[in-house]
Amino acid sequence: MxxxxxxxxxxxxxxxxxxxxxxxxxxxxxxxxxxxxxxxxxxxxxxxxxxxxxxxxxxxxxxxxxxxxxxxxxxxxxxxxxxxxxxxxxxxxxxxxxxxxxxxxxxxxxxxxxxxxxxxxxxxxxxxxxxxxxxxxxxxxxxxxxxxxxxxxxxxxxxxxxxxxxxxxxxxxxxAGITTYTPLKRYKAGPNSRVGVIGIGGLGHLALQWARAMGCKEVVAISGRDNKKEEAFKLGATKFINTSDRQQLTDAAKSLDLCLCTNASKNNNWEDYLSLMGPLSHLVLLALPEEPITFKGTPMVAQDIAIVGSHLGNKADTVEMLEFAAKHNIRPxxxxxxxxxxxxxxxxxxxxxxxxxxxxxxxxxxxxxxx
Ligand SMILES: [Zn+2]
Ligand SMILES: [Zn+2]
The missing domain is CATH 3.90.180.10 (Medium-chain alcohol dehydrogenases, catalytic domain)
Incomplete structure (x- = not known):
């Protein structure tokens, strides 16, 4: 070459x-x-x-x-x-x-x-x-x-x-920035989408900000604990789901069009996450768990849920992301x-x-x- x-x-x-x-x-x-x-x-x-x-x-x-x-x-x-x-x-x-x-x-x-x-x-x-x-x-x-x-x-x-x-x-x-920006762009996060973000950490706190700035109809922070709830709202969330509360999961069933999972924990309950996904939605895995992922496929088939991965982003999107961050005052x-x-x-x-x-x-x- x-x-x-x-x-x-x-x-x-x-x-x-x-x-x-x-x-x-x-x-x-x-x-x-x-x-x-x-x-x-x-x-x-x-x-x-x-x-x-x-x-x-x-x-x-x-x-x-x-x-x-x-x-x-x-x-x-x-x-x-x-x-x-x-x-x-x-x-x-x-x-x-x-x-x-x-x-x-x-x-x-x-x-x-x-x-x-x-x-x-x-x-x-x-x-x-x-x-x-x-x-x-x-x-x-x-x-x-x-x-x-x-x-x-x-x-x-x-x-x-x-x-x-x-x-x-x-x-x-x-x-963290490009990893979260790319799937939101690829799966057309915008005024018609209800976007969830699982895990409010290094990736998740940027994903909430991007989704808000993209004008998403709902931006849902999803976590197993309430300790970041207040900050999640400051970062752009319009709603918070604590996955350790069964009632909150039930109330939010099938409510998301797109959801980014930024959490690599082995405690992830994939069936709970799938229960939140609406018809024709995308659940995007961003973090790489060290253990295999297992779940029953029923909701995936019943709702046409696509489970996809997303790896980094390309050069053009990196340039675009930096401009978007500057314009919308998004900062880690x-x-x-x-x-x-x-x-x-x-x-x-x-x-x-x-x-x-x-x-x-x-x-x-x-x-x-x-x-
Ligand atoms: Zn990294
Ligand atoms: Zn090449």
Whole structure:
């Protein structure tokens, strides 16, 4: 696919060293400081000095090896914000641009696959996710994530951040934001839809805001507890269902046209959720449970309910989402922590404590000016 990796290489400094906090094999999810030499910066890539990185549930599944064993030190983090500090000559950004990076750092280039051709690059077989993925582009190397001082990515996977959005707030858009924005758009959330959001956390608190701003007829926050009820209304909910109350479930039977499940808990009761879905509705799974999902199929057949998954979003939707957030004043509610406290912060994410997203913030003094 590439004429010659050598020809596209623009900057090879074998002493370049990026430092981050890495998961190690059998490390019980405790991140350790680790340095690595990045692959060369290619002509269509940018190097970003990272100022912020959000912590996503996926980082916890990954570092705790819930999704399988880790074979090497691997830096998590895929809600990355920073400034461009180096660029290849064909990169679309300039030095100093403030950009964000999500779950994908590369996809096919010169010859587009069917999915990239359609603009659904999140399904590209040639893509590389942001952390611990061998690149498939013939240029070598393995990606490392954003719990680090720097990262190099294809410049079209770095998205310019609208000036209205602060860097700490921007980070969460690149996974939690696009993951919730895309299915609402795909399944046409709008004035005619009654939209439910299961789980009021990092993803759910953004989903409520999007749905409200899209003018949905009803925005229903769904949780097993009442402790976030008041905040759910502030985030845009017009109604709240506590799933531990059978009566509330019964009263809300078949009341949703679209519902996003952001909760990966093994305590999810899928039959309860299905009971809330109306005819021809979509129940969209966003979080990835570590256990198999089981349920009786009767309501699914009786009501023509589609149970679908949704994975991230494409590049065009990422740009659109950032503009939509700026225009409608949608912001994640974030708690900032220093990068050094990433282990404590990950524990808090695992325990479901954040209201609603933790974003690691780089202290200027911690940055490595020589990287
Ligand atoms: Zn994520
Ligand atoms: Zn592709």
């Amino acid at each position: 590439f004429s010659s990796a050598q020809e596209t290489k623009v900057s090879e400094d074998p002493t370049a060293t990026f430092t981050g906090w890495a998961a190690v094999p059998n490390g019980n999810g405790i991140l350790q400081k680790w340095s690595y030499h990045p692959r060369p910066l290619f002509e269509d890539e940018v190097e970003i000095e990272i100022s912020h990185c959000g912590i996503c549930g996926s980082d916890i599944h990954f570092t705790s090896e819930g999704w399988g064993p880790i074979t090497r030190p691997a830096i998590p983090g895929h809600e990355i914000v920073g400034h461009v500090v180096a660029r290849g000559e064909k990169a679309i950004h300039q030095i100093g641009d403030r950009v964000g990076v999500g779950c994908i750092v590369a996809a096919c280039r010169d010859k587009l696959c069917d999915q990239c051709e359609k603009g659904e690059d999140q399904f590209c077989d040639q893509k590389s996710i942001t952390f611990n993925a061998p690149y498939k582009d013939g240029r070598g190397g393995i990606s490392e994530g954003g719990f680090a001082d720097r990262i190099r990515v294809y410049s079209d996977y770095a998205f310019k951040i609208p000036k209205e959005i602060l860097s700490a707030e921007a980070a969460s858009f690149f996974c 509610w974030v708690e900032k922590r220093p990068f050094e406290d990433c282990n404590e912060a990950c524990k808090d994410v695992h325990a479901g404590k954040p209201r609603y997203r933790i974003v690691l913030e780089m202290d200027a003094a911690q940055k490595n000016p020589h990287a």
